[in-house]
Amino acid sequence: MVQLIDSDIRSREILEWQGLHLFHGRMSSCSQKLRIFLNLKGIDWQGHEMNLAESETYTDWFLGINPRGLVPVLVWDGAVHIESNDILALLDQAFPEPRLIPASRDxxxxxxxxxxxxxxxxxxxxxxxxxxxxxKSNKTSEQLARYSAYPATVGGVPDRDKREKERVFYDRLAAEGxxxxxxxxxxxxxxxxxxxxxxxxxxxxxxxxxxxxxxxxxxxxxxxxxxxxxxxxxxxxxxxxxxxxxxxxxxxxxxxxxxxxxxxxxxxxxxxxxxxxxxxxxxxxxx
Ligand SMILES: N[C@@H](CCC(=O)N[C@@H](CS)C(=O)NCC(=O)O)C(=O)O
CATH class of the missing domain: 1.20.1050.10 (Glutathione S-transferase Yfyf (Class Pi); Chain A, domain 2)
Structure with a gap:
């Protein structure tokens, strides 16, 4: 379960947010998955839509919320959760009706x-x-450099693997299409x-x-x-x-x-x- 810890989060104001907030993207597949899940459960949430074509998740502000620069992110009463499948598991426990991850097949x-x-x-x-x-890549070399230079930690530990995969994807896209x-x-x-x-x-x-x-x-x-x-x-x-x-x-x-x-x-x-x-x-x- 990926819940960020206090020192991972640099955009501190979100720690004050109450209720269920979702950073998401209209055409982001992981966000679409989560929105459908929330619809089926009838859960109310407040949306913060990010423009992925403009790489809004690569700003220092957003990296201060999710150091991986990805949506969706759930901010729930000041706790920050990343990774869509972990968020689904968390919400299925908290809002069991209708059960979408039956315990017997968890x-x-x-x-x-x-x-x-x-x-x-x-x-x-x-x-x-x-x-x-x-x-072609929609990310400028400046955005990619900022992403790489960002001192990302997840759970207090330097976060390399997922960020490396993102970086490789966009470097390759820029170089070879x-x-x-x-x-x-x-x-x-x-x-x-x-x-x-x-x-x-x-x-x-x-x-x-x-x-x-x-x-x-x-x-x-x-x-x-x-x-x-x-x-x-x-x-x-x-x-x-x-x-x-x-x-x-x-x-x-x-x-x-x-x-x-x-x-x-x-x-x-x-x-x-x-x-x-x-x-x-x-x-x-x-x-
Ligand atoms: N493993 C992550 C993947 C999240 C992910 O890759 N999100 C994409 C949208 S579906 C994103 O934010 N991309 C930002 C970008 O490519 O600029 C999850 O399940 O939450």
Whole structure:
């Protein structure tokens, strides 16, 4: 469980915040997951939306809240929690109705959520290229240098691993863009993951069988993002496609993943251009 300790937090004013506050991003997949979860639980929260395209999470102020420079962040009565899956686990304990992490399958669910988190940069790769149409870094060298120089600690210990992965992702993006090879490697991992979900859905309507759980929320967010990017669900994983459409009919899910109108328009335009150029996701990956 990642709860920051006092010395990790330099933007001290948030320690005074009462109630449940969420730093999040409209198109951030981890934020979408958490917002859907909060909708299903009927939990009230106060939002602090960050503009990720402008790298607002790389400011010293935000690094003083989450040294990893990532959303979502939960500030709950002055306690700061990072890592979306840990936040889900915490809130499921505190607000047990409806139970979305059944105690009997707790360890299994947390391991499966870890697998979802491990694929996060692969999702970012496909999402940047085929949804946001972004193949260059949106971070300036000054922002990256500030990020690297920030004296980050998590739990009082210098925080290297996660920040290093972020830095490598953005350095590579600046140097090479998002190569076809990177896209193919990322898509292959999702094909395996969705093959697994396809098998699971033969046993019941949801990831774990009869009852909806956080795993449905997490994978719905990923499936929706990839669907927007042109991943051929209907052809490759028909049960996953039905499951996605069923969840999509529920506003508590759908409204959190819907791209804002300007982005929705640009997705339609880009997809048409890529189709004419033969560079859609399906073209590049060879599904
Ligand atoms: N493991 C983290 C991942 C969080 C993460 O990567 N957040 C992304 C948005 S989904 C972010 O804040 N990115 C900032 C950026 O790329 O500038 C979690 O589950 O909370």
């Amino acid at each position: 360890a299994e669910i947390m391991a499966l959520l870890q697998h979802e988190d491990d694929l996060h940069l692969d999702l970012r790769t496909l999402s940047f290229r085929f949804v946001l149409g972004r193949t 998002l190569s076809d090879a990177a896209v193919r490697a990322a898509a292959a991992k999702f094909r395996n993951a969705f093959d697994d979900l396809e098998r699971r859905l033969s046993a019941g309507p949801y990831f774990l069988g009869e009852a909806l759980s956080v795993l449905d929320i997490a994978w719905y967010v990923y499936a929706t993002r990839l669907h927007l990017g042109g991943y051929p669900f209907a052809a490759l994983h028909p049960r996953v496609e039905n499951w996605r459409e069923t969840l999509d009919a529920d506003e508590r899910f759908a409204r959190e993943v819907a791209p804002p109108p300007p982005l929705a328009d640009s997705i339609v335009r880009n997809q048409a251009d890529w189709k004419s150029a033969g560079t859609t996701m399906a073209d590049v990956v060879g599904f």
